[in-house]
Amino acid sequence: MEWYLPLIWASLIGVAVMMYVILDGFDLGIGILFPATRKEEERDLMMNSVAPFWDGNETWLVLGGGGLWVAFPKAYAIIMPAFYLPVIGMLLALVLRGVSFEFRWVAKPRHRAWDLAFAAGSIVAAFLQGVILGGLLQGIPVVDGQYAGGPYDWLTPFSVFVGLAVVAGYALLGATWLNMRTVGPVRELGRRVAPVLLATVLVAMAIISLWTPLMLESVAERWFSIPNILFLWPIPIAVVLIAYGIWQGILRGREFLPFAGTIALFVLGYAGLIISYAPYLVPPSLTFWDTAAAPASQLFFLLGTMFLLPIVLGYTIFVYWIFRGRIAPGEGYH
Known part of the structure; x- marks a missing residue:
């Protein structure tokens, strides 16, 4: 087996997952923050701030899973058999959220149910993604x-x-996105909730960073043995x-x-x-090489991915450039 092919594919999947978490993370975050305001014009602005991007952001999830x-x-x-239920729940939540993007506008003024669908779909999808990661x-x-x-x-509790x-x-x-891309009360909403959320995230990162080595001896060995700890201590310092x-x-x-x-925090957490866990793809027993497809299959699909990936990246960059800048009340794309 060409030893480098599983490493290339693991890197591609890792990048796709990280891109999804960052790009779809902020628009899921908008849905999570939706209940923080009950004013229709503010909710309109929140939704409009991510309307041009949300469907393209989910392309990275397809690339990672595929x-x-x-x-x-x-x-x-x-x-998949280990996580059938949360995966199905996550996908259904994403579908519900996606449908609500379109139907909320056409259902006005009777759109309260779609407000609920947008918020619930975002919260459930985000929660189940975390559950899958924890599992x-x-x-x-x-x-x-x-x-x-x-x-x-x-x-499990973990x-x-x-x-x-x-x-x-x-x-x-989502809060830092609103601070960056909107004006008026919606931006103030993002600025108001961001410090509380930042503190919550830091506490959660600290607890998970302690919980995993206590749960798995291999993780404790990876982080706290000599000389590893001498090279890895800058990571928590960088987080602070x-x-x-x-x-x-x-x-x-x-x-x-x-x-x-905030993106940097996610990247550091991902690096941690x-x-x-590297090189285990199915912790704690199976590595990239243990689970890899035949080299010919990997190479064949790698050639197709090398052609399509620049198109996806180019589209992403183009859309974010076209719809750059702040969005004000009454403006939007839907």
């Missing part, structure tokens, strides 16, 4: 290359806590410094800094997970 199926079919065959981090029982657990093994942490993290992304920068940016009315800092 890449897992193509490049690591054994991992896909284990992970993966706590480990999946595997016997003879097959999932050996039950249909509810993913439902996975529920990670789910709530992801909801808070997406809400922080970036969080301080976000807080200062919010207090001083900065536009881009809090949003960029990679350090803790």
Whole structure:
């Protein structure tokens, strides 16, 4: 087996997942913050701020899931049975949220049900994404290359806590997005809730960072052994410094800094997970190489991905450039 192909695919899937978390995270965050105001014009502005982007953002979820199926079919065959229920729930929530984008406008003035659908779909989707992540981090029982657990093994206090942490993290992304892209009361809403959400996210990151090594000896060994700890200690320091920068940016009315800092927090958290678990794709037993498809299959699909990925990136950059700048009440794209 060409040893480098699984690494390339793991990197591509990792980038796709990170892009999804950042890009779809802030528009899920808008839905999570929807109940924070009951004024129709403010909700209109919140929705309009993400209307040009939300459907393109979810392309990265398709790339991540499709890449897992193509490049690591054994991992896909284990992970999916382990998380059938939360995955189906997440997809249904995303569908409900997507439908609400369109129907909320045409249903006016009787659109309250679609306001609820937009908020509920966003909250449920974010929570279940965190639950899936938590269930993966706590480990999946595997016997003879097959999932050996039950249909509810993913439902634990740890996975529920990670789910709530992801909801808070997406809400922080949404709040800093509103601070950057809107004006008036909606921007003030983002600035008002962002410090509370930032504190919540930092506490959640600290608890998860302690919980995982206590739960898995391999993670404790990875972080706290010598000489690893000598190289890894700057990561938590960087988290604290970036969080301080976000807080200062919010207090001083900065536009881009809090949003960029929140993205940096997510990237550092993601890097921490990679350090803790790589090269295990199905913790704690199966690596990239254990679950990889045949080299010919990986190479064939890699050639197609190399052609399509620049198109997706180009489209993403183009849309964000075209719809750059702040959006005011009464303006929008829908």
